[in-house]
Amino acid sequence: xxxxxxxxxxxxxxxxxxxxxxxxxxxxxxxxxxxxxxxxxxxxxxxxxxxxxxxxxxxxxxxxxxxxxxxxxxxxxxxxxxxxxxxxxxxxxxxxxxxxxxxxxxxxxxxxxxxxxxxxxxxxxxxxxxxxxxxxxxxxxxxxxxxxxxxxxxxxxxxxxxxxxxxxxxxxxxxxxxxxxxxxxxxxxxxxxx
Amino acid sequence: xxxxxxxxxxxxxxxxxxxxxxxxxxxxxxxxxxxxxxxxxxxxxxxxxxxxxxxxxxxxxxxxxxxxxxxxxxxxxxxxxxxxxxxxxxxxxxxxxxxxxxxxxxxxxxxxxxxxxxxxxxxxxxxxxxxxxxxxxxxxxxxxxxxxxxxxxxxxxxxxxxxxxxxxxxxxxxxxxxxxxxxxxxxxxxxxxxxxxxxxxxxxxxxxxxxxxxxxxxxxxxxxxxxxxxxxxxxxxxxxxxxxxxxxxxxxxxxxxxxxxxxxxxxxxxxxxxxxxxxxxxxxxxxxxxxxxxxxxxxxxxxxxxxxxxxxxxxxxxxxxxxxxxxxxxxxxxxxxxxxxxxxxxxxxxxxxxxxxxxxxxxxxxxxxxxxxxxxxxxxxxxxxxxxxxxxxxxxxxxxxxxxxxxxxxxxxxxxxxxxxxxxxxxxxxxxxxxxxxxxxxxxxxxxxxxxxxxxxx
Numbered sequence: 260x261x262x263x264x265x266x267x268x269x270x271x272x273x274x275x276x277x278x279x280x281x282x283x284x285x286x287x288x289x290x291x292x293x294x295x296x297x298x299x300x301x302x303x304x305x306x307x308x309x310x311x312x313x314x315x316x317x318x319x320x321x322x323x324x325x326x327x328x329x330x331x332x333x334x335x336x337x338x339x340x341x342x343x344x345x346x347x348x349x350x351x352x353x354x355x356x357x358x359x360x361x362x363x364x365x366x367x368x369x370x371x372x373x374x375x376x377x378x379x380x381x382x383x384x385x386x387x388x389x390x391x392x393x394x395x396x397x398x399x400x401x402x403x404x405x406x407x408x409x410x411x412x413x414x415x416x417x418x419x420x421x422x423x424x425x426x427x428x429x430x431x432x433x434x435x436x437x438x439x440x441x442x443x444x445x446x447x448x449x450x451x452x453x
Numbered sequence: 454x455x456x457x458x459x460x461x462x463x464x465x466x467x468x469x470x471x472x473x474x475x476x477x478x479x480x481x482x483x484x485x486x487x488x489x490x491x492x493x494x495x496x497x498x499x500x501x502x503x504x505x506x507x508x509x510x511x512x513x514x515x516x517x518x519x520x521x522x523x524x525x526x527x528x529x530x531x532x533x534x535x536x537x538x539x540x541x542x543x544x545x546x547x548x549x550x551x552x553x554x555x556x557x558x559x560x561x562x563x564x565x566x567x568x569x570x571x572x573x574x575x576x577x578x579x580x581x582x583x584x585x586x587x588x589x590x591x592x593x594x595x596x597x598x599x600x601x602x603x604x605x606x607x608x609x610x611x612x613x614x615x616x617x618x619x620x621x622x623x624x625x626x627x628x629x630x631x632x633x634x635x636x637x638x639x640x641x642x643x644x645x646x647x648x649x650x651x652x653x654x655x656x657x658x659x660x661x662x663x664x665x666x667x668x669x670x671x672x673x674x675x676x677x678x679x680x681x682x683x684x685x686x687x688x689x690x691x692x693x694x695x696x697x698x699x700x701x702x703x704x705x706x707x708x709x710x711x712x713x714x715x716x717x718x719x720x721x722x723x724x725x726x727x728x729x730x731x732x733x734x735x736x737x738x739x740x741x742x743x744x745x746x747x748x749x750x751x752x753x754x755x756x757x758x759x760x761x762x763x764x765x766x767x768x769x770x771x772x773x774x775x776x777x778x779x780x781x782x783x784x785x786x787x788x789x790x791x792x793x794x795x796x797x798x799x800x801x802x803x804x805x806x807x808x809x810x811x812x813x814x815x816x817x818x819x820x821x822x823x824x825x826x827x828x829x830x831x832x833x834x835x836x837x838x839x840x841x842x843x844x845x846x847x848x849x850x851x852x853x854x855x856x857x858x859x860x861x862x863x864x865x866x867x868x869x870x871x872x873x874x875x876x877x878x879x880x881x882x883x884x885x886x887x888x889x890x891x892x893x894x895x896x897x898x899x900x901x902x903x904x905x906x907x908x909x910x911x
Contacts, residue, residue, distance in 0.1 A: 263537035266693065266741045271518040273749030278515040281508040283701050287498045301718055351683055352649055370496075370708075371718035384730060385682035388675045388722075406704035406719075413700070415665075419728040423707070425719050428675040432590035432606065434613045435481055436633035441589060442641060442648070443675030443722070 285407050294369040294402040295451070301372030305426035306439050307447040315339055318361065318396065318450050325448075326359050326392055334361040335382050336396065351385035360390040366401040367449070368409050373425035374449065375409060377418035384420050393427070393444040399453045460803040460842065465775035478610060479773040485606075486767040488716025489817065495718075496708070506705050507821040510758035513696060514748060520663040520696045521739070527666025528737060531728045538740045541571035547738050548573060548655065548688060552582060555686055555734075557653045561644075563670070563677035564588040565657030566604050566761055567690050567740060569783040573655075584655075585647045587676040589640050596623045602777025604784055605714050605763040610776055644676070654680030658691035658737070659760070660706055664699045667727040668737065671710065671720040678724055686734045689726070693739050694757040706760060709819035713762040747795045752830045756791045758820040765814035765824055771807050780804060787814040791827040794835065802840035805831035866900050 260268070291297040299309040310321055319340050322332065333354075334342045339361060362381055364374035374395050378384060387393050403409050413421070428443030439445055469475055493499045513520060525535050538544035544567075552560065560577075562568065562584055574584050574595070586595045590607035594600060596619055601607030608616070617631035626639045656677045661668040668689055670677045681687045697706065703725075711717040729735040748754050766772045766786035777785035782793040782801060787808060793801035805828045814824040835841050836849070855865050873896045899907075 261537070262539040262543060262741075265539055266537055266739070266745060267518060267521065269741070269745035270521065270693070270748065273745055274517050275515050275751070275754070278508070278511040280512040280698060281505050283705060284498065284501055284505055287501055289496055289498065305717065305721075355645070355649060368719075373719050373723070385679070388678040388682065406708050407701070410701045410704040415700070417727070418725070419730075421725040421727065422678070423719060423723040425717075425721050428673070428721055430589045430637055430674050431715075432588070432593065432608055433616055433633035433636055434611075435484070435606075435609075436613070438634050438637040440641065441637060441674035441676070442587070442644060442679050 283407055285411070288405045288407045289370060290404045291369050294404060295399055297369040298367050298372055298402050299451070301370070302426065302449060305372050306429060306437075307372060307426040307449060310448055310450050311453055312450050313453060315396075318394070321448075321450070322359060322361065322394060328358050331356050331358040332361070333357050333359070333386075333390075335380060335386075336361060336363055345382055345386065347382045349383065351383050351389070354383065354385055354389045357386070357390040359392045359394060360386050361394045361396065362387060364395040364397045364401075364449070366403055366409070366412055367397050368404075368406060368423070369402050370405045371423075371425055373423040375413065375421065375423055377416070377421040379418065381420075387422070387424060388428075388443045390444055392446045392448070393424070394448040394450060395424070396450045396452060399451050459781065461775065461779050461781070461807040462803070462842075464779035464781060465807075468776040468779055469774070475774055475776075477612075478776060481609065482767045482773045485715060486764070486817070489713055489764055489767065490716075492712035492716040492718065496712070502705060502709060503819055503821050506709055506760075506819055507758065509697065509702050509705060510820050513694070513698065514754060514757055516698075517693065517696065517748070520698060521693060523663040524661055524666055524696055525739075527663070529666075531666055533666065533729060533735045533737055536736060536738045538738055538742070540742050541740075544568075544571045544690065544738055544740045544742065545573050545576040548690070549577065549580060549582070551686065551688055551734075551736055552577075552653060555653060557651075557686070559583040559585075559651050560653040560655060561585050561587050561647050561651045561680040561684070562655040563657065563672060563680055564591055564607070565655065565690050566784055567657060567692055568655065569601065571690075571740070571742065573690075585644070585651070587644050587647065587680055588672070588674060589637060589676075592640060592644065593619065596620075600778070600783065602785065603763060603766055604761055604786075605766075610778070645679075648676075648679040648683050651680075652684055653686040653688065654684035655688045655690060656681055658689050658695050659710070660703060661691055661696050661737075662698075662700050662703065663696050665727065667700070667725050668695075669703060669707075670724050670726065671707075671722065672724075673717075673721045675722055678722055681724075681726070682730070684733070686736070687726075687729070688736045688738065690738045690740065693741055693744055694759075710760055710762055713764040713817065713819040743796045747792070750795070752834075753791060753795060753827055755822050756788065756795075756824075756827060758822055759788050759792075760820060762819055764817040764819065768813045768817050770809055770811065770813070775807065780807065787824045787828065788822070791824060791831060794831050798835060798838060799840050802835045803842055805829075805835060806842060806845065863902060866902065870896055870900060 427447045428441045430441040593608040613631040620626040790804035812825040
């Protein structure tokens with residue numbers, strides 16, 4: 260017997276009698292009176308920034324004002340005036356020079372301030388991790404209460420890669436002092452389109 | 454992984470020499486435990502969530518055979534290569550063979566307690582492979598030639614001044630600079646170069662979904678993603694118990710994991726690897742290494758539900774005051790003390806005794822493992838098998854004999870009182886391990902039996 264057969268045989272032999280799979284608890288899960296307020300409150304607490312906008316021009320104004328290097332901004336969202344569209348054929352290693360990436364998010368989660376992004380929005384998987392600063396755009400109506408609702412929303416979507424991102428990359432490994440910008444983005448801005 | 458022959462009490466004694474450090478270690482971990490509480494209290498349905506997670510894991514363990522086959526099928530259909538490793542050595546050999554096939558001698562690795570359990574770093578460095586751990590805390594202990602002392606906070610036992618000194622030596626930071634922000638940035642620059650140049654990345658796996666064949670990796674730093682998305686080959690190593698049935702179950706576990714671990718609502722990154730990038734190889738190594746044996750031990754199989762949050766470490770009065778290295782195993786703390794004896798009952802016979810059995814571990818466990826009860830059960834198994842620590846065995850035998858004979862007990866009680874009164878040094882000496890760090894109580898004027906005889910009303 261090879262290891263696969265050995266392991267599977269041992270599992271079969273040793274696993275206890277079948278125990279029923281419980282229902283996931285949609286009904287009992289927390290809901291918020293105002294999902295937007297909950298989302299932005301948590302996002303701030305985990306080191307992110309929420310910016311309410313009414314149109315995409317405000318995104319361009321905000322990033323030009325805030326990220327003063329004005330260089331190596333890249334986006335996958337068409338129509339952001341003056342910001343380069345990502346060349347999907349790039350070797351991901353050259354994204355090391357990206358100062359700011361602006362992506363759409365599919366939805367946000369009120370209970371933990373995270374946004375769900377898939378390969379459809381990021382195009383190159385390394386992008387939201389390797390850039391120095393990350394911005395995402397979220398529709399205010401696309402904020403769900405909790406993670407159970409989040410997975411209901413995702414359903415059986417056949418993404419190749421998907422990620423919940425909650426704030427900037429961080430570490431507290433040195434004496435529990437929180438430092439933003441461990442390996443990934445140093446800041447995360449969520450533009451919320453109302 | 455450990456070659457030490459020293460036991461938990463001996464190693465704790467070394468850690469306890471520096472009282473101020475013990476105090477600091479204890480308080481830091483308790484602070485994290487309190488953050489866990491605050492995070493849990495924001496979720497009114499927290500207990501129901503724990504029950505649900507526990508029941509899902511019960512189902513997993515009872516149907517693991519089918520789930521493993523389903524996961525293998527789904528993942529293989531997507532072009533992921535699945536490997537099966539019966540033990541630590543086979544796991545290490547599989548990883549090494551993938552490196553050889555790709556002619557790669559330098560790799561990056563994000564946090565994986567499984568690779569710690571298997572001693573992968575030592576194995577690969579003996580073969581001249583350069584492994585760089587990319588989690589900041591793991592990189593710190595790696596540079597110091599140590600192992601993590603905590604599964605979530607690998608260098609929780611290190612002070613920032615010591616890390617400053619370490620980075621000065623290895624990363625050329627200015628001497629005397631111990632600012633966490635500065636040191637983290639130095640590590641960021643140092644490790645970016647590794648991410649950009651290494652062609653193979655190893656990651657752990659937090660959850661693998663049978664229904665879809667995808668796997669989820671959680672980090673705060675983004676190091677797993679930086680490694681995996683920039684590499685030509687991604688090797689993900691996982692214990693067979695990491696399988697969950699359906700994608701929707703991720704909702705349950707991701708709500709619990711980080712709230713239990715650090716008090717955060719979720720990790721910064723919860724990455725779902727569903728299909729390889731075009732042209733990239735993805736390998737998953739499924740590892741047994743004693744897990745199927747533990748599955749067959751009715752009293753201990755629940756330990757396989759563990760999601761490695763370390764809440765039991767942070768709350769444990771023994772862990773907080775003895776440090777992770779005193780457990781001389783890759784996974785320390787209360788959960789480690791029930792996992793390790795399964796691998797080697799003799800080598801780890803001391804660990805189930807490294808507990809007060811206060812039950813705090815079981816109370817915070819997000820998947821409701823009966824940790825303290827398993828510790829108690831291990832003590833019985835270990836004693837029956839003749840592996841219990843010698844001094845404890847001798848004392849237990851005397852106690853069992855004394856308690857079983859009322860006349861002898863009465864005599865012993867009286868004699869004990871007399872000894873304590875006139876010859877206190879006979880108990881308060883170095884030969885009595887219980888006396889360490891303790892004061893003996895004042896001797897009562899009369900024993901309970903004497904008091905009862907006087908005061909009972911016929």
